[in-house]
Amino acid sequence: MNKTTVPEYLSYKTIASVAIVISLSFHVIMMMSLFFGNTLFSSELVKAVNPPHFSFERFLFHISASFILVFIILVYNRKILSFSFKRKYIDLLIIVIGSLIIGGVLGIGFVYTRAALFQYPEGASMYFIMRDSLVRNLTLTSAVLLVVQLLRSQYYQKTIAVENEALRSENILTRYEALKNQLDPHFLFNSLNTLQSLISLDTEKAENYLQQLSSVLRHTLQNKEITSLEDELKCVHAFCDMMQIRYGDNLRFEFKIDSKYNNFYVLPLSLQSLIENSVKHNVISSKQPLVVTLATGDDCVSVSNPIQMKTKPETSNGIGLANLSERYRLKWNKNVEITNDGNTFMVKLPLLEND
Numbered sequence: 116m117n118k119t120t121v122p123e124y125l126s127y128k129t130i131a132s133v134a135i136v137i138s139l140s141f142h143v144i145m146m147m148s149l150f151f152g153n154t155l156f157s158s159e160l161v162k163a164v165n166p167p168h169f170s171f172e173r174f175l176f177h178i179s180a181s182f183i184l185v186f187i188i189l190v191y192n193r194k195i196l197s198f199s200f201k202r203k204y205i206d207l208l209i210i211v212i213g214s215l216i217i218g219g220v221l222g223i224g225f226v227y228t229r230a231a232l233f234q235y236p237e238g239a240s241m242y243f244i245m246r247d248s249l250v251r252n253l254t255l256t257s258a259v260l261l262v263v264q265l266l267r268s269q270y271y272q273k274t275i276a277v278e279n280e281a282l283r284s285e286n287i288l289t290r291y292e293a294l295k296n297q298l299d300p301h302f303l304f305n306s307l308n309t310l311q312s313l314i315s316l317d318t319e320k321a322e323n324y325l326q327q328l329s330s331v332l333r334h335t336l337q338n339k340e341i342t343s344l345e346d347e348l349k350c351v352h353a354f355c356d357m358m359q360i361r362y363g364d365n366l367r368f369e370f371k372i373d374s375k376y377n378n379f380y381v382l383p384l385s386l387q388s389l390i391e392n393s394v395k396h397n398v399i400s401s402k403q404p405l406v407v408t409l410a411t412g413d414d415c416v417s418v419s420n421p422i423q424m425k426t427k428p429e430t431s432n433g434i435g436l437a438n439l440s441e442r443y444r445l446k447w448n449k450n451v452e453i454t455n456d457g458n459t460f461m462v463k464l465p466l467l468e469n470d
Contacts, residue, residue, distance in 0.1 A: 305391070397420060
């Protein structure tokens with residue numbers, strides 16, 4: 116499969132932005148709940164003795180501490196995703212346990228850091244201070260884990276979408292190559308049968324036919340995915356000469372090609388297969404000569420012929436038109452237009468100005 120670019124889980128810049136948003140949101144909610152809870156449910160005496168107090172320095176410290184905690188957990192989560200585990204739930208279990216340990220260890224560290232920066236009130240119990248810090252950090256850690264799970268889910272969805280698109284592209288390429296390769300043996304088999312018939316009838320015609328066949332095969336063996344209309348017509352003229360060697364004046368070709376389309380693109384062997392289809396399914400005789408017309412217009416090239424169906428149609432394996440239509444759909448997402456009004460059968464191929 117072609118190498119595909121898997122989307123990055125979280126860049127460090129994104130991690131920093133997410134950490135800031137989570138830290139601010141968490142502490143704003145905590146501050147508002149404590150402030151309004153104290154205002155609504157405390158007695159007037161308690162409010163007078165212990166009014167709600169806001170310290171910008173402590174608030175800034177808690178924001179910074181929370182940012183460090185969230186940032187480390189997100190980086191830890193990003194690192195875990197770089198490893199591959201046999202079972203999907205193992206990495207989630209490792210993330211949860213590791214994050215809780217990080218939250219607990221940092222919670223203890225923040226207590227001593229705050230003690231070094233700010234004096235705790237006299238008589239304050241270190242046990243209760245440690246407990247409150249751990250509860251706050253583990254609560255924040257739990258909130259971060261929920262965010263982590265959401266981010267991981269979105270990441271896996273994007274990854275799956277990229278992989279599915281890669282598989283789809285690879286499948287299209289494989290199918291296109293299979294269809295293209297299917298055509299070449301088909302043409303070669305028919306040409307060798309014709310050559311075998313001519314050898315027994317007219318060696319000079321057989322020799323000329325062989326020269327034209329070599330020209331066509333030389334074009335075929337270039338193995339191009341696309342070709343210009345001008346190059347395709349060179350192959351077509353050689354193929355038409357092959358057919359006229361076999362059928363003589365009973366088969367004629369008319370070319371109404373505007374030179375402005377010379378550098379437009381078609382699929383290799385596309386026109387040849389349409390001409391071959393016309394010759395195969397129609398009566399060609401002195402009483403009913405067949406005229407095959409190739410023309411351009413409206414960014415299309417067409418191959419048309421009067422309908423002179425054989426009494427006993429030749430066995431067809433369905434490779435021709437079905438193959439060509441599928442190749443155009445897979446390669447350019449373009450439709451091949453096929454019309455049959457009862458008198459004339461026409462196939463229009465889209466011409467692509469850019470490859």
